[in-house]
Amino acid sequence: MTLQSLKAALLSLAFLGLFLCIWHAATLPKAESQAPSDEYAKLLGKGAKKSDGFPSLGQMGEVALGHLRDPAYDRGPNDKGIAIQLGHSLARVGAGYLLAILFAVPLGFLIGMSPLLHQALNPFIQVLKPISPLAWMPLALYTIKDSSISGVFVIFICSVWPMLINTAFGVAAVRRDWLAVAKTLEVKPLRKAFAVILPAAAPTILTGMRISIGIAWLVIVAAEMLVGGTGIGYFVWNEWNNLNLTNVIFAILVIGIMGMLLDFAIGRLQKAVTYVE
């Protein structure tokens, strides 16, 4: 580790400490006016443990430990462990994202190879791309008639555009020299696609995939809030309805860490296919 990264790590820890201090200070129990009697306090509802209000650090830690100790419990439709909820979200993102790859990469390949196709399809792409993926939800619910699959569809539709556009761009930008080499060596079209164009365009394609996974993870939370049932987004909304901010904050943290891990994974993949010219 270099000196700078050591310093950076220390500074990060300091920022975290500062943040936690502010949190702690902000949630210190207020000095409550002494109630005349226990019975009177109970009448006012003051003696009971309050479930609302911003949690203190201690409460936060307690809840987090509780979730981590038993992440996969299942006590009916409205009370499932955080791991199960996360699993549902990941499964939806995985399915939608995979479908998007299967659709966008081959189509992007064709668009990249054929300027005619590019010109013909470009208006559609330009119109469809800026539509918020959630705007598709009613249409998806109506046609698919299944809330979970509609979620998958929404992930598909939001992941498809960056991949499609980047694949088309990457394929169209393959150096003429490499194609000329393939031509003079009488390389068959399929081999040319897989041995020349694909590795040449891979870094650009992976960039698109990395953007897509980020968007997909953003969208899944909102989509699950909308359709309900299962998933980390539904969990957040459900806990909000329970007025359990501690659980909401914990879920937010989990969403952030999972998103980071997903980005990291695709980032590793991207690094593996990147070449130096």
Add this chain to the structure above:
Amino acid sequence: MSFLQIQGLARRYGPATVFEGVNFSMERGEFVCIIGHSGCGKTTILNILAGLDVASEGVVVMDNREVAGPSLDRGVVFQGHALMPWLSAMSNIAFAVKSRWPDWNRIQVQTHCQKFLDLVGLTGAEHKKPAQLSGGMKQRVGIARAFAIQPKMLLLDEPFGALDALTRGTIQDELLRICAATHQTVFMITHDVDEAILLADKVLLMSNGPNACIAEAVENTLAKPRDRHSIHHDPQYYRIRNHLVDFLVNRSRLYQSGKAVRPERPPVVRPGSDDAAPPPTPVAKVVNLRH
């Protein structure tokens, strides 16, 4: 019948003619260099020979077959090496070898690639990526790749243009050695007069474009094998060199305006040998007077 025959070749882009009426032939095992100023269409001729470009008029016949489209019979060394940066030096050559002999197994391919890597002096750099190689080494891989498919003819598009003088010299020597050993037929574009005299059996001189033509075929009468360090002691050397430079400086622009006659077939001249006709200096003198 010559190994390679080019008849009435022309390339036009709309109304603009790059070159026309290009006729020449090459024998098997011959090393031909083509020299001319930028924009005269040298690379276009090479691309037509490679099958990467299509002529507007005329035919190219190689080994009694018309050239139509790219073929493994013609290996190309590109100006900018054109190596695939995600493949190692070995894999770049293997890519070509597998295209030539798809039925070969891994060991056959590897042995063959190694042979050609050794030939260009890249033993030990097999697994390096192009980005880890110097400019000269990259171009060596490009040359090895072209030789490895054992084409009937090799096409070199200014292969040493981007190299420094020292590296250029070493690789020229290597190319000379490999060509002598394999009797390879080579067509090469160059801007370097000395390079042409060192390597070529015949130097084609191209007039300026547009409407370029091949003005002369200079036969290199210097004895082989030629050595880069002693070649300039030969009295023929400067006679040939002066002839080439004189063409490039004075005569190459006369063919457009009709001050020099476009030949049907490029006349063969031998400025190196004693009994050669002197270069057509009168024309050049006319030009000098006008300045």
